Amino acid sequence: MTGQPMQHVTSGAMRHVSPATQIAHVEAEIRRQPALAAHRWTLFQLLCITYEWPRAVQQLQVYAQLELSQASVAQACRDLVRAELWRGKVMAGLQKPGVVVDGASGWMEGMLDALRLAAKGQLDASDEARERALELAPLVSGKSAGHTFDWIGDSDSRLGPVCEVMTAGRYRWLSLADIRSWRIERPTTLIDLVWASCTLTLKDGTVVRGFMPARYPIAADPVERVPEALQLGCETIWRDAGRTGVIASGRKTWTTSAGDFDLFELAECEFGVEQVDDSGAYCDAERGQAR
Numbered sequence: 001m002t003g004q005p006m007q008h009v010t011s012g013a014m015r016h017v018s019p020a021t022q023i024a025h026v027e028a029e030i031r032r033q034p035a036l037a038a039h040r041w042t043l044f045q046l047l048c049i050t051y052e053w054p055r056a057v058q059q060l061q062v063y064a065q066l067e068l069s070q071a072s073v074a075q076a077c078r079d080l081v082r083a084e085l086w087r088g089k090v091m092a093g094l095q096k097p098g099v100v101v102d103g104a105s106g107w108m109e110g111m112l113d114a115l116r117l118a119a120k121g122q123l124d125a126s127d128e129a130r131e132r133a134l135e136l137a138p139l140v141s142g143k144s145a146g147h148t149f150d151w152i153g154d155s156d157s158r159l160g161p162v163c164e165v166m167t168a169g170r171y172r173w174l175s176l177a178d179i180r181s182w183r184i185e186r187p188t189t190l191i192d193l194v195w196a197s198c199t200l201t202l203k204d205g206t207v208v209r210g211f212m213p214a215r216y217p218i219a220a221d222p223v224e225r226v227p228e229a230l231q232l233g234c235e236t237i238w239r240d241a242g243r244t245g246v247i248a249s250g251r252k253t254w255t256t257s258a259g260d261f262d263l264f265e266l267a268e269c270e271f272g273v274e275q276v277d278d279s280g281a282y283c284d285a286e287r288g289q290a291r
Contacts, residue, residue, distance in 0.1 A: 018228050019049045037066035044077070045190035049231050051218055053081055079169035080195050080211060086171040088217045091158060093119030098172040100165060100200075100208060105175055107136040108162065114244075115158060123242040130157065130244045137161040138177040141272035142256075144265075149256035152176060152271075155238065156216060156248035166195065167210030176271065178202050184212060184267040193233045196263060214263055216248045236262065 017025075026043045033039060040063035047056035057078065064074035089095035093115035110133025117126035137160060139151040153160045153176070163174045163182075185197040195211040202208065215233045218226055226249075229235045233251035241247050252263040 019046055019231055022046055023050070035066060037063050037070075040066060042190075048081070048194045049190060051226065051231070053085060057081055077191070080166055082169065083166040083171040084195075084213070084217070087164070087166075087213065090171065091115065091217050093117070097164075098170040100167070100172050100174040101178050101202070105136075107133040108173060108175065109133075110136070111158070111160065111162060118241070118245065123245075126245070127243040130160075134160055134244075138175070140176045140179075142269050143272075144261075144267075144269045147256070147258050147261070147266070149258040152254055152256045154248075155236065155246070155253040155255040155260060157244055157246040163200075164213050165198065165200065165208065165210050166213070167208055174200070174208075179271050180205075181270045182268070184263060186264050186267055187214070212252070212263065214252055215250060216252060218249065233262075 023043065023046045026039055026046065030039045030043065040059050044056050044059040044063060047059060060074055060077055064071055086095065090097045096112060110129050114126045114130035114133065117129055140161065141150050142152055154162060161176050163176050163179060165172050165174055180201045180203050183199045187193050193214055196214045198210060198212045200208040230250040236248055236250040236253045238246050238248050254261050254266055
């Protein structure tokens with residue numbers, strides 16, 4: 001994310017201060033200097049860190065009014081917040097995502113069926129739908145700096161072989177098998193800990209520029225119960241849900257045949273030719289990863 005002013009991640013005197021304390025500090029600065037756009041931008045970023053989306057949008061609107069030259073940045077951020085809220089509904093089984101490649105694969109529809117069934121409390125049926133989907137999903141090999149893997153998937157089994165991307169103001173799903181390579185920008189600002197700028201090159205040569213969510217969405221837990229380390233994406237934790245459900249919180253993490261890596265550890269990746277394994281190897285491979 002570009003635009004000014006941008007706060008460097010965990011820099012300066014506030015490095016070891018909690019997001020809640022930083023919010024209180026910036027709010028005090030706003031009371032003292034209400035017309036200073038920089039304070040509004042910093043508060044917007046912090047409120048995104050703490051998942052306080054309505055308040056974040058309010059501060060973004062004020063920032064855009066005070067800093068007219070940053071109208072395009074403000075619009076991009078509004079689109080990202082809107083996409084994040086959409087994402088939460090998808091993960092809750094209440095809505096379908098957009099797509100990058102038209103004609104969603106049957107296995108991807110199966111992953112969505114699993115989310116919808118879980119939302120209805122039908123965990124056994126959800127497990128069965130997810131197992132069928134993962135048995136059909138292609139195994140994708142690849143390589144990154146210092147790592148080569150035979151397969152890769154999201155460590156959150158609700159996603160598995162799905163790549164989440166936010167582009168053109170929409171939350172979308174993309175099969176990892178459709179990607180030739182990606183480049184993810186490493187975080188330099190607070191907002192980059194929420195959405196990481198990325199460039200994807202698809203197998204057909206199409207270049208997609210957008211953002212990858214850098215954290216997993218929270219469930220219905222009140223914001224104050226979310227540990228700071230998860231808000232800031234400093235760690236990832238997992239919990240089981242049913243037979244196949246592994247629900248992650250904190251920083252987005254990939255699980256591969258070479259181990260688990262967070263989003264920024266695999267910032268540059270190239271992917272091999274897709275392979276469909278009818279024996280359900282993808283499902284078995286995911287189960288083999290210790291949590």
